[in-house]
Amino acid sequence: MFYRENGQFKTSYRADQQILPIAQDRVALYLLLAFAFLAVPLLASNYAFRAILIPFLIFSLAAIGVNILVGYCGQISLGSGAFMAVGAYAAYNFFVRIDGLPLIVALILGGTCSMLFGILFGLPSLRVKGLYLAVATLAAQFFSDWMFLRIQWFTNNSPSGSVSVSNLQVFGLSLESPLAKYLFCLTLLAVIALLAKNLVRGAVGREWMAIRDMDVAAAVIGIRPMFAKLSAFAVSSFIIGVAGALWGFIYLGAWEPAAFSVDQSFKLLFMVIIGGMGSIMGSFFGAAFIVLLPIFLSQFLPALASVFGVEISTAGVSHAELMVFGGLIVWFLIVEPHGLAKLWAVAKQKLRLWPFPH
Amino acid sequence: MAFFLETLFGGLMAGMLYSLVALGFVLIYKASGVFNFAQGAMVLFAALAMARFSEWVPLYLGISNAVAANLIAFVGAAVVMFIVAWTIENLVLRHLVNQEGTTLLMATLGIAYFMEGLGQSLFGSSIYKIDIGMPKDPMMILDRVFDGGIMINQEDLYAAIIAATLVALLSVFFQKTATGRALRAVADDHQAAQSIGIPLNHIWVIVWCVAGVVALVAGMIWGSKLGVQFSLATIALRALPVVILGGLTSVPGAIVGGLIIGVGEKLSEVFLGPYVGGGIEIWFAYVLALGFLLIRPQGLFGEKIIDRV
Numbered sequence: 001m002f003y004r005e006n007g008q009f010k011t012s013y014r015a016d017q018q019i020l021p022i023a024q025d026r027v028a029l030y031l032l033l034a035f036a037f038l039a040v041p042l043l044a045s046n047y048a049f050r051a052i053l054i055p056f057l058i059f060s061l062a063a064i065g066v067n068i069l070v071g072y073c074g075q076i077s078l079g080s081g082a083f084m085a086v087g088a089y090a091a092y093n094f095f096v097r098i099d100g101l102p103l104i105v106a107l108i109l110g111g112t113c114s115m116l117f118g119i120l121f122g123l124p125s126l127r128v129k130g131l132y133l134a135v136a137t138l139a140a141q142f143f144s145d146w147m148f149l150r151i152q153w154f155t156n157n158s159p160s161g162s163v164s165v166s167n168l169q170v171f172g173l174s175l176e177s178p179l180a181k182y183l184f185c186l187t188l189l190a191v192i193a194l195l196a197k198n199l200v201r202g203a204v205g206r207e208w209m210a211i212r213d214m215d216v217a218a219a220v221i222g223i224r225p226m227f228a229k230l231s232a233f234a235v236s237s238f239i240i241g242v243a244g245a246l247w248g249f250i251y252l253g254a255w256e257p258a259a260f261s262v263d264q265s266f267k268l269l270f271m272v273i274i275g276g277m278g279s280i281m282g283s284f285f286g287a288a289f290i291v292l293l294p295i296f297l298s299q300f301l302p303a304l305a306s307v308f309g310v311e312i313s314t315a316g317v318s319h320a321e322l323m324v325f326g327g328l329i330v331w332f333l334i335v336e337p338h339g340l341a342k343l344w345a346v347a348k349q350k351l352r353l354w355p356f357p358h
Numbered sequence: 359m360a361f362f363l364e365t366l367f368g369g370l371m372a373g374m375l376y377s378l379v380a381l382g383f384v385l386i387y388k389a390s391g392v393f394n395f396a397q398g399a400m401v402l403f404a405a406l407a408m409a410r411f412s413e414w415v416p417l418y419l420g421i422s423n424a425v426a427a428n429l430i431a432f433v434g435a436a437v438v439m440f441i442v443a444w445t446i447e448n449l450v451l452r453h454l455v456n457q458e459g460t461t462l463l464m465a466t467l468g469i470a471y472f473m474e475g476l477g478q479s480l481f482g483s484s485i486y487k488i489d490i491g492m493p494k495d496p497m498m499i500l501d502r503v504f505d506g507g508i509m510i511n512q513e514d515l516y517a518a519i520i521a522a523t524l525v526a527l528l529s530v531f532f533q534k535t536a537t538g539r540a541l542r543a544v545a546d547d548h549q550a551a552q553s554i555g556i557p558l559n560h561i562w563v564i565v566w567c568v569a570g571v572v573a574l575v576a577g578m579i580w581g582s583k584l585g586v587q588f589s590l591a592t593i594a595l596r597a598l599p600v601v602i603l604g605g606l607t608s609v610p611g612a613i614v615g616g617l618i619i620g621v622g623e624k625l626s627e628v629f630l631g632p633y634v635g636g637g638i639e640i641w642f643a644y645v646l647a648l649g650f651l652l653i654r655p656q657g658l659f660g661e662k663i664i665d666r667v
Contacts, residue, residue, distance in 0.1 A: 070460075076460055076463075124648055124651065124652060127651070127652055127655050128651050128652070128655045129655070129663070130459060131393050131459060131463070131602075131606065132602050132606070132651060132655065132656070132657070134393075134463070135598050135599070135601070135602045135644075135647070136602070136644070136647070136648050136651060138595070138598060138644055139641060139644035139645055139647075139648050142640045142641035142644055143641040143644070143645070145640075145641075146637055146638060146640070146641050149637070150634070150635040150636070150637055151635065215665075216665045262595065266467060269464070270464065270467070273460065273461070273464045277460075315478075315483055316479060319474075319475040319476075319478045319479040319483070320475065320479065321475070322471050322472070322474050322475030322478075323471070323472050323475035323476055323479070324475075325468075325471050325472075325475075326467075326468045326469060326470065326471030326472030326473070326474075326475065327468070327472050328468075329464065329465075329467070329468035329471070330449075330450055330465050330468035330469060330472070333454065333457075333461055333464055333465045333468065334450070334453040334454060334465075337454075337457055337458075337461050
């Protein structure tokens with residue numbers, strides 16, 4: 001009743017090809033943006049910014065990057081943590097070695113380094129496919145773990161590879177308060193998400209999807225597999241690198257190589273699968289799910305135990321968290337293998353017809 | 359020369375242990391097309407069960423003979439792994455038939471998380487030890503040929519012998535028994551196997567059981583070497599290059615791959631490591647495997663991947 005496109009006539013190709021052709025979608029998006037930029041800063045507490053909102057924004061960004069590679073181009077990657085690490089450490093190096101380098105430039109340079117690293121480790125994808133490629137990308141992960149732990153130059157000669165940044169500023173505004181950090185991440189995310197959305201619905205995005213669906217057939221109809229695959233690796237690792245730099249600079253402040261371990265790679269892949277492969281919006285859903293679930297569990301499980309009068313130790317809680325996390329993922333894959341984005345699409349279809357069944 | 363040989367033998371024996379873990383991957387992938395990331399968690403789970411049972415048996419059953427206690431613990435742990443296999447098949451895999459490879463991969467990652475949590479809450483999360491009476495002191499061989507001889511870790515030697523025995527037993531099981539034949543048929547072609555009356559679900563439970571027992575043996579050996587603790591679950595990540603180097607679908611590939619990776623790791627660490635700061639074992643294995651993949655994308659012994667449009 002409320003969500004129906006009847007009577008919305010398109011009078012130009014431009015109107016027909018815009019990102020959100022349905023007026024209600026556009027209104028909803030503007031409302032959402034207004035909510036995120038105006039209402040959330042008024043409502044959220046410092047704890048919510050630090051523990052939930054900032055990690056959610058940064059992971060959404062990283063998940064968009066992973067989704068471009070895994071969801072759109074079909075190249076399974078378990079090396080996302082490495083791309084984040086390269087982004088973070090490269091941005092750090094530019095930031096501390098060049099005096100007065102603006103933060104945004106450092107982030108972009110970090111992303112560029114991550115892009116080069118991604119292209120390098122994307123080269124095997126021209127020859128190796130599927131699960132073999134997934135394992136091959138782990139090489140990037142372990143190589144970066146080792147590189148930032150052992151090669152002192154990258155970490156400014158700090159032992160154990162731990163580095164920190166302080167006095168972050170953007171255009172003269174200090175990025176110390178959680179609110180400022182939140183707004184900075186949100187702005188970056190909104191810009192990059194828009195770019196990514198436009199990229200995947202353009203010519204390059206269609207090439208990626210063709211490669212994903214059947215690479216031999218795509219090559220036959222004139223799509224260059226090398227260009228498509230490497231460009232997917234490049235764009236994806238650029239975005240993941242920027243997200244990694246944000247994770248280090250904004251969220252952690254001080255970090256060591258273990259912050260970008262293989263666990264991070266698995267988490268990012270979970271976000272993409274649970275959110276929905278090949279969907280920018282799904283990346284947001286997946287990131288929200290993975291960020292919120294552990295917080296929810298750590299609050300909920302002790303409360304549940306005390307209802308039954310059982311005392312759970314902290315170790316017990318962390319084991320139970322692992323179990324519930326694993327169990328939920330399996331359950332989710334069984335119930336909806338196409339992810340939350342698919343649920344959203346089904347709900348939208350139902351909404352269009354509501355209150356009629358057909 | 360003696361030092362080189364010593365490193366080489368060390369690598370070969372470490373490689374045998376990698377093959378054991380890799381074997382678990384290959385068995386399941388071949389039979390059901392599932393790339394089982396939970397193999398590491400299964401190793402941890404089995405080793406935890408074994409370690410705790412061997413502690414509990416003398417305590418509650420009053421059996422003080424170490425061999426008997428270990429044997430009972432082993433059987434107990436094997437039964438636990440059977441239950442795990444049955445549960446996984448019934449609750450997870452049965453519902454995911456015909457899904458894409460990535461979905462299955464993710465599901466096994468979920469299983470891995472679950473089993474790590476469950477294993478530690480059932481059996482505790484401290485460091486336990488498994489003592490199956492393997493001699494710890496090093497042994498000297500070939501001391502006639504080289505000055506001072508070559509030092510070999512007896513424990514590693516025994517572990518390699520156990521691993522080799524297990525592989526031999528498995529190949530007899532696969533080649534000579536009716537169940538083994540059914541397993542090979544399923545591995546070859548699911549639909550054809552089903553059409554001649556081989557029950558697929560049944561076969562998958564068996565495969566997961568076999569993989570569980572392989573995980574148990576691997577967990578036992580690694581556990582008695584390093585102690586049973588959480589980090590045992592990361593063994594799987596060390597064994598992955600072995601699997602892709604040997605080929606996902608080949609049992610001999612897992613063994614040859616294991617030996618190549620074991621030797622490559624040790625030699626690189628000893629002869630190349632000092633120049634670049636050490637600790638290169640783990641990524642060197644992956645790069646080595648990657649190098650092989652660039653020449654043969656399906657691994658050394660894997661089936662040729664044929665694309666049809």
